[in-house]
Amino acid sequence: MNAPLRRGRDGTATRVRIETEALRLFAEKGVDGTSVRDIAQGVGVSEGALYRHFHSKEELARELFLSRYAALAAEICAIDATEGELDAKLTDVVTLACGLFDAEPALFAYLLIHQHDHLRHVPEAPEANVVAAVERMLRRAGVAPARAPLASAMALGCVVQPAVFALYGRIEGPLRARADVIARAVMGVIGSMRGG
Incomplete structure (x- = not known):
């Protein structure tokens, strides 16, 4: 307000x-x-x-989470709206996430560490929900609806876990320098989930 x-x-x-x-x-x-x-x-x-x-501090914390999480979801939706193959879109999403981590580590850490406090308040709309945005992207690319939730969780895990290691000093240097490797891992996971 x-x-x-x-x-x-x-x-x-x-x-x-x-x-x-x-x-x-x-x-x-x-x-x-x-x-x-x-x-x-x-x-x-x-x-x-x-x-x-x-x-209140709690209102500030919730508003920060929801607004920043929605901004990231909107960027993922914008990538999804572009022409191109899923692999290129996934690479763009991974590059976006890695770039966010490198540019704003405090924001990334906040979203990551405090998600459990706020995710239940996130709207279901893909434009405000990172998980829903990734899930919709995968469904549009041929991942079966029944498999899309697990596929999106696994894809996000491929991005989030390296970020966690970077936050705690287990991976040094900019995460964006590893975006191609992370994107290939995401594509491998998604490739195993497509079809049947």
Whole structure:
């Protein structure tokens, strides 16, 4: 919920700073380990100013997750809407995910580590749901509807597990440098799920 207009400012810049600092802290310390005071101090605003943008830390955490998760799902849907073979689309999705990890590790860590707190609140629509977006892409490419949920889970696992290892220092360097290898693994999994 946006703050009302005051003195010619709409608070958008402050809201963005709050979200950026909250993501960093949530990824580093967890939602439970982060206080409203921590976020406010990191941004350089009072706790009251933070509450003008978000009613609670939990609302902030949920909104951050849902909005960022939906943005990723929308990008996957845009890739799916392009012309081309499934292998090229899967490579583009893997490259997108690896690029997100490299560019915004705090966001990726937050989405990954806190998904269990928020996934039940994610709409079913593919445009807002990463799993549904991948599943729809696979069904459109010939994966049987009964197999699509498992195929999408396995494909996402091929991307997520290397990201987990990178988060914890088990894989060094940019994840995007490994996007082709990860994409080939995803294609192998999907190839085994197509047909019958």
